[in-house]
Structures are given as structure tokens and as C-alpha cells.
Amino acid sequence: MIYLTIVDINTYSTWLEIDLNALKQNVAEVIKMTGTDVMAVIKANGYGHGMRPIAQACVAGGATWCGVARIEEALALRRAGISTRILVLGFTPASKIPEAIEHNITVALFNAELAQTYLEYVRIHGGNLRAHVKVETGMGRLGMPVEVVTPFLRALKNSPIQVEGIFTHFARADEPNSDSTPNQIRIFNTLLNELDSQGLKPEIVHAANSAAILNFPASYYDLVRPGDLIMGMAPDSAQPLPPQYKPTLTWKARLISVRNFPAGQGISYGSTYVTRKEERIGVIPIGYGDGFRRVDNQQVLVGGKRVNIVGRVCMDQCMLQLDDVPDAKIGDEVVLIGKQGSEFISVDEVAQRWGTINYEVVCGLAERLPRIYGE
Numbered sequence: 001m002i003y004l005t006i007v008d009i010n011t012y013s014t015w016l017e018i019d020l021n022a023l024k025q026n027v028a029e030v031i032k033m034t035g036t037d038v039m040a041v042i043k044a045n046g047y048g049h050g051m052r053p054i055a056q057a058c059v060a061g062g063a064t065w066c067g068v069a070r071i072e073e074a075l076a077l078r079r080a081g082i083s084t085r086i087l088v089l090g091f092t093p094a095s096k097i098p099e100a101i102e103h104n105i106t107v108a109l110f111n112a113e114l115a116q117t118y119l120e121y122v123r124i125h126g127g128n129l130r131a132h133v134k135v136e137t138g139m140g141r142l143g144m145p146v147e148v149v150t151p152f153l154r155a156l157k158n159s160p161i162q163v164e165g166i167f168t169h170f171a172r173a174d175e176p177n178s179d180s181t182p183n184q185i186r187i188f189n190t191l192l193n194e195l196d197s198q199g200l201k202p203e204i205v206h207a208a209n210s211a212a213i214l215n216f217p218a219s220y221y222d223l224v225r226p227g228d229l230i231m232g233m234a235p236d237s238a239q240p241l242p243p244q245y246k247p248t249l250t251w252k253a254r255l256i257s258v259r260n261f262p263a264g265q266g267i268s269y270g271s272t273y274v275t276r277k278e279e280r281i282g283v284i285p286i287g288y289g290d291g292f293r294r295v296d297n298q299q300v301l302v303g304g305k306r307v308n309i310v311g312r313v314c315m316d317q318c319m320l321q322l323d324d325v326p327d328a329k330i331g332d333e334v335v336l337i338g339k340q341g342s343e344f345i346s347v348d349e350v351a352q353r354w355g356t357i358n359y360e361v362v363c364g365l366a367e368r369l370p371r372i373y374g375e
Ligand SMILES: Cc1ncc(COP(=O)(O)O)c(C=O)c1O
Pocket: 041, 089, 169, 208, 209, 210, 211, 225, 226, 227, 228, 229, 235
């Protein structure tokens, strides 16, 4: 793979490599699997991968929509020249409605009073606001109660708020054996049938996140909304990523110091690790300031081997026990996430160490980490 960058890769001491080809292929795989349109969910800086290149690759892979959490993210995509349809999945402050209209950004409606306020802004600004109604079917987060949706849509029918879509979100789609998702689908379908019979059903219906794409074909409708899966991560750590989906992210660093310490040397703050004999200790310039967690018992790859991080992770550095890789020297590449030789550290492995999910690992990757995109 060629990583296209005007800056020589050797100038970085730590960086992220993002495989845009894998990303495009993942989007294409979702289209193949579902037979629907795809809204690439690229909120939170494209799940930490960087929003603009990720959006461009998703569109190149066939996504017809981008989904974000906030209008600021949608506006940033427009400024970056992304012209595809964009839905703000979360809350949009009413004062931002003129910008949504101006930049052809679709907003979510999940509260009738808020929609009234939006209407006032639309009337002052002029034009039409595109919207998708979000329905509460069991997630217990945002969404209109099912029973108010029909009168709400009837009231908006000839208004300048153009409701072109309707959607819901699943709470437990990563549990293929739970009744939760089938129940949510049933509730949603009953509503859709009612709306259809009254001539009120919006054109675009969507519900499926990554886990639902893998587990519940009945949830596909017109459009699916994957995030995790297109980034090449498994939405459920208990189920491996299906082989047609490829990981997109590698996190690398370089050894910036390698030296032997005598027995009895405390390593890092608090001297929680003390060398037992003469030991070879390396330093990599990453720490919790990069979104790497300050927890014990972590490993990285050096010279194709797993080595232990020893002592406390600092803000900008951590130390490695290099006795098993005696040839390791300053400048050698270290892999924190990804492949090196035949070894592989997945985002899920890191998530497990940190007691969290892969989503949180990638969303926490600090802005200061250079992102290098390859195709
Ligand atoms: C409303 C909504 N749809 C879709 C997604 C994408 O979820 P996933 O990354 O699990 O595919 C999210 C992400 O949290 C979301 O909030």
C-alpha cells in the first residue's frame, strides 16, 4: 500500500495510517450485503479517522449520504467540499436552521416543540428545511413517541419543513438472540404501515447501524447507517469482523530511545516497575495525551514481536521492555494498533485492555496524531 503524503513519513515519531481503499471496499461490501443505499456515519471526526478524507472515500465507495452528530460537523464537511446529502442525527440548535437550509443539510426532528421553533426560523429565513423524523421504538434516547408521529407529520404536510425521511435507532442490535431488535422493528413497521395508509409515509426509511446490518436483514429498509463496520471494526466484540470487511487503521510510533538500565532502576512515575537485572528499555513518544490509556499490562509490536509496556504510561511517552528484541534500535517502527510481521493488535484487543469498546478507542485518538491516508 502506498501512503500518499507530501511529508516524508520518517519525519513523524508517531502517526496513524488510514487505508482509504479498505474503507471504500467496506462501504461497497455494505451495499452488496444490504442492497440499499448507505449513509456513512462519520461523526466524531470520522470515528477519529479524520472527517474529510473519510467522507471522500465513503462517497467514492458508493455512500450517498453522510451522517453526523452535530451541525458543526455537517458544516465542516460542506466547507471541505463534500456535496453529498448530510443528515445531522442529533440535536440541532434552532438558531442554526438558516445555515442548515443554506447548505442543504438535513436535520433530525425528534421533538414537536423544537420543530415549531425550527418553523419560526424557516419562515424568517425563507426556503425549505429538509428533515428526517426520529422515532423512539426502544432505544430510550432521542425520538418521538410512536403515537405522536402521525399527527405530527400531518401537521407538517404543507409546511416549509420537508420531511423526506423517518428513522429509528436500535439499542441491542449487537445481540442477535435478543428479542429487543425484532420488537423495535415490529413497532417501527406498525407505524410505517399506519403512515402509509394515510399517505404520510416519508420517502426514505432507515434504521440499521453496523450491528443490525450484520444481524438483522429485516432492518435494512431504504438506507443503512454504518459507522463502525465501514471503519473495519466489529460492532460486537463477541463476534469477529466478517472476513470481507477490512481494518482501516494502524497506529505506529518510532523508538526514540533504547538503552540498558542496571538492575534496580525504577521506570517511569512512581517506579511501579523496577528492573530485576540489566534490562533493555525503549521509549516511544506516545502517552495519554494521544488518547493512549494509562493502564497496566499493555503490549505493542516491535520487530514483529509482542513486547510489554513497563511502568506507568506518561502524557507523552511510555517505556517498553525490549529484552526479547535485542536488535531493536532508535528509529525502529513500533505498532500499537495493526499488523507487524505475522503479529496483529486489533482495536478490540486495545479496547479490552481499557475496559471499553473499539468505538471509544478510535474516537479518543488525539488531534495531535498525524493522520496519513493511503490508497
Ligand atoms: C443514530 C445512529 N445511527 C447510526 C450509528 C452508527 O452506528 P455504528 O457505528 O454502530 O454502525 C450511530 C452511532 O452511534 C448512531 O448514533
